[in-house]
Structure formats: structure tokens, C-alpha cells
Amino acid sequence: MRLVIARCQVDYVGRLTAHLPMANRLLLIKADGSVSIHSDDRAFKPLNWMSPPCWLIEDPGMWIVQNKAGEKLIITLEEVMHDSKHELGREPGLVKDGVEADLQKLLAEHVHTLGEGWSLVRREFPTPIGPVDLMCRDHAGASVAVEIKRRGDIDGVEQLTRYLELLNRDPLLAPVRGVFAAQQIKPQARTLAEDRGIRCVVLDYDELRGIESDEFRLF
């Protein structure tokens, strides 16, 4: 990661032309080759940038960043105030707050939210193509596979459909019904799920966590 603070002017020549007049700015040259020009505002969004693959050609007083489409970012440097390079090492990746795993755990503890008299068989129930989030038995003892998502979209329904297909080949489990549980379910996903006989359940994370909303309610 190379940081340059410089007084510069930037011209972009490509599908359109854009011009940034002479001013003090932060230039980031990242290990992937990308170059971005930041001002002292707008959080993560650069004023202009070139995504990799691209090449930086450094001439005194003028840098040219070019990609294979021939688009150019021409940076005219008047004064370089800072230029340093740091090795950041490997990025461990963004860890989301684990809501999905948490939902799975919470729902496993409160299976009855899916239906009266339901019980949990196990979490992460194995199938040949990966584990399904929850395997439950309903009040009548029939198997139900539950796929849990934070945001329920078509992909999740497809995933559950594949699990169900494989689970239903097991004579000890079949028939296995499906429940698609998510904090929010997209209308398309709902339509697809219901068409396949999969029940959709919208989960209330706060309620599962036992944080009842403090709103007054009739019951």
C-alpha cells in the first residue's frame, strides 16, 4: 500500500473526460495495481480511480495510469508532500456480525416458533451436498428441513430445494418438507418457495433473542 499526499491535477481520458483541478489530495496505489484519488471527505469513495488491471507510469511531475482499454488517468503533480509504502500483509476478510449463525442457534433453541409441538433433530444436519441448517420434526413427527438466511432470496430457495431433493431420497426421512426462514424474504423468493411447497417464515431476530420490543401491545 503506497500513500502519496500531493498537490495534483487529475485528468481522466476515456469513455468520457473528467477533470480535477489542482488541489491537495491523497493518492492510494494498492498492491493490486489500482490507483485512487481521495479528497478529505466522502468516506470510502474516491474522487476518481482506475481499477486493476492497470499500469502506473511514473514520469517526473506526471503520472499516467492506463488500462488495457486505453483509458488514462493523467495525474499532474505540482508538489509531493508525503510518499510512503507499507506492507499490510494478508487481509483476514470482513467478518459479518454472524447474524446467520446466531439466527440458526436461536431458532434451534426456539423451534416452537416454527410450529406448536415441533422438536429439533439437529443443527447442521448432513446431506451429501452440505449440511442443512436445521432438521426438525413437526407435531406429527414428520421431517422438516429448515434453511435459515438473513435475507431470503432466490438462491436460498434453490439451495433448500437441492437439500430437499436429496433428503427425500432417504426412505427413513421422506417425506421431508421445507421451511425457508429469513429475516426478510424477497417477493420473488417467496413466490418460488411457495410454488415448490416450501413454507416461508419471517424471523424476528430481536424477538428470538428475547428482547421483546417495549412497545405497548394488546397481547
Place this chain on the structure above:
Amino acid sequence: MKIRVERDGLADAVAWVARSLPSRPPVPVLGGVMLDAGSSDGDGGDSLTVSGFDYEVSATVGVPATVADGGKALVSGRLLADITKALPNHPVEIAVDGSRMTITCGSAKFSLPTMPVEDYPALPNMPQLAGELAGEIFGEAVAQVAVAAGKDDTLPMLTGVRLEIGEGKLTLVATDRFRLAMREFAWEPNETLSETAVLVPAKTLADAAKTLGGAGNKVELSLAANDGLLGLSGNGRRTTTRLLDADFPKYRQLLPSEHSAAAIIEVDSLVQAIKRVSLVAERGTQVRLEFVDGGLRLSAGGDDEGSAEEELPVEYTGEPVTIAFNPTYLLEGVHAVRTPKAHLSFTTPSRPALLKPVDDDGGVAPGYLYLLMPVRLPG
């Protein structure tokens, strides 16, 4: 099929059928409208039947038509509704040739692809007749109650209106946990019908009651509780809907038996005042009602955003009290009493309040109530 039909009748019929069609049909034919010419058995001379069905709701309506050549055709409901609505005021000629339907009206001409009739599901038969209701009474009662039904389907039982058929009366109830609306009225059901209660999807029921219950019309209610089907017909239109298979909460115990304070408020001025002050209540947070002897001060907002207040004269009995409500829920309740004045009674700012209609003599009119949970006052 080759028919000629009046534009207005056709447009109304198609629009009414198409409104109950799903916006995202899982199978394309379920988004279709079936036109059936000449095969209805001549009840009332309707010779074109327009119908739609998506396994949840079915709708059928007859339109007088001149049939040159009978037959059935299935076309996209939404498209047909848009087309018929936009047609000029001339007789409409509809002809089906092969897999295309031609619609000619004045100088406008449309050609639509048809869908295979064989793939279309059979519409459910009307269940057994449960009784007749005056259209306007039924329409009003459903509108008064359906307003309190839940909109999101996290809890399916809250998205329905409960219909209780009792001895000599019909009770309609709906609740979304924040409010509960109940309407009761005298009704003589069909003798063969025993006391029963069913849960009908609120949106479907509200739509049907509104369109079937025109002035002076009779609405026929028919019920097959075991098959989970409710039928409504009137005004030449028939609709069926699947019942919700869920337990409605035990609501009778929620109804307060007593109150310590009550106000009689003029509905119009209250509605206007709520609308004005709640302009500063961001996203409908709360509107506060401060009752003092002989007056009501409405206020909303706070120091951070804007604030507003307005005073109204009211007949108030009880200790001075401040109680806050969600302005939308309060407005819907005040609208739903359907009388010029409303009776609001409550005990404490954290217990449910009760809105009831007021009759011409200034007394509480029986038959309707709107139970509303207050919202927490700041601090």
C-alpha cells in the same frame, strides 16, 4: 370464439377479475383471465363469463354479450385489463383465431397471444349458501373491521378477519396486536348453518365486500368451513377465497370492562387536528392527547424536530390525563366509527383505549368498537 360486447361492462368485469390475480404468478396461466362465451347456462342472459383463479381467490362475473360463435380463451389478465380500460367508447368485438385473440374497438385493434385453456385449473364451486346480507351493511362492517388487520404475514392469524356466525348475529373481528376492531350486527343465517367461526384473508374480504356491496344489493355469503372455502356473491359477481388455517387469538378477554375517563369528540375536527399535528411526528411516532376538563390538547413532535399543538373542545369526564397514540392507528379508528361523534374511553396511559360510535342522542351506539393500545409517553 367471436363476440360483441359493450366496452364499459367488459372493462369493469375484466378490471374486477384482474385485481385478484397474483402479481407474480408461479405458473403463467394463473395470471390469466378466462373468457367463456356462450357456455353459461343463460342465467340472466349473461353470455360472456370472465373469470380468474390463482388457487387462493377466484372471481367470476357475467357480462351481456352478443355471441356469434361460442368458446373459451385464456389471456394475460393484467394486459387485458389495461387494454379494456383504455379502449374508446365503442362496442368491442373479440374474436379468437388459432392461438391469437383479436380485440377490435372503433379504430383500435389489438392482437394478444392466448394461453392453453386445458392448463387452467377448474374454479371451485360456490359453497353452500349461509345467508344473505344487505350489501351496504356488509361493506361497511368489513371496512370498519379490516382496517385493524395485520399487514405483514409473520403471524398469519393476524392477517385475517374472523367471521363468527352466531345465533341471530354476525360478528367480525380483526387485530394486529396494536388495535382490535369488532363489529356485530343482527343477521339471520340459513337454518342449516350451525354456529361457526372462520378466518378470512382481510385484504381479499375487504376488496370483495367493497365491490360486491353496492347500494341496495344483496350479498350472498356461502361457506364450506370444512373445505376451507368462503364464497361471496352479489351484483352479478361471484368470488371465493381460501380460509386461513390459523387460530385467532382469544380476544374477548382483551376487551376492557370498565373505564375511568371518557370523552365525546367531534370526529371531523379531531381528524383534521390529528392530521395537522402529526405532520411533525416523524414517521408517525406519536400524537399526544392531553385531556383536561372541557378541553383536549393534541400535541406532537419534540424539541429536536418541530412540534405542534392544537386544542379542541370535548365533553370530558374524568381526571386530567395525557395519553399518546400512533397517529395512523388513531386516525383509522376515528374514521372507522362512521358517526359524526366518537366516544373515547380509557383508564390509564398504558392501558388500551376504546373508541365507539356515538348515536344521534349522544349515547354510545352499540355494535362497533375499536380497541387501541396507546404508545409509551416519552420519559
